[in-house]
Amino acid sequence: MNQPTRDTEQAHGRRAALVIALSAAFWIVAEFAGAKLGWSLRIRALLTMFAGAGFVWALWMVFNIWRARQDNQR
Numbered sequence: 001m002n003q004p005t006r007d008t009e010q011a012h013g014r015r016a017a018l019v020i021a022l023s024a025a026f027w028i029v030a031e032f033a034g035a036k037l038g039w040s041l042r043i044r045a046l047l048t049m050f051a052g053a054g055f056v057w058a059l060w061m062v063f064n065i066w067r068a069r070q071d072n073q074r
Helices: 006-037 041-073
Strands: none
Touching (some): 006 041
């Protein structure tokens, strides 16, 4: 099986960081827009759940990066 190189590990790390940053930006914009435009709490909660899904996905990506590095050390 091919072992991931350092460059691919860094690329995966950058991708995870980008997902975290975009999820946070989406959450902030959605909350601000929801407050300004008077959206219902149900819509704002749905958008918050979308942002939370992005954070969970990024956490899963980081866990996979950590696991790959642990496998490479053996």
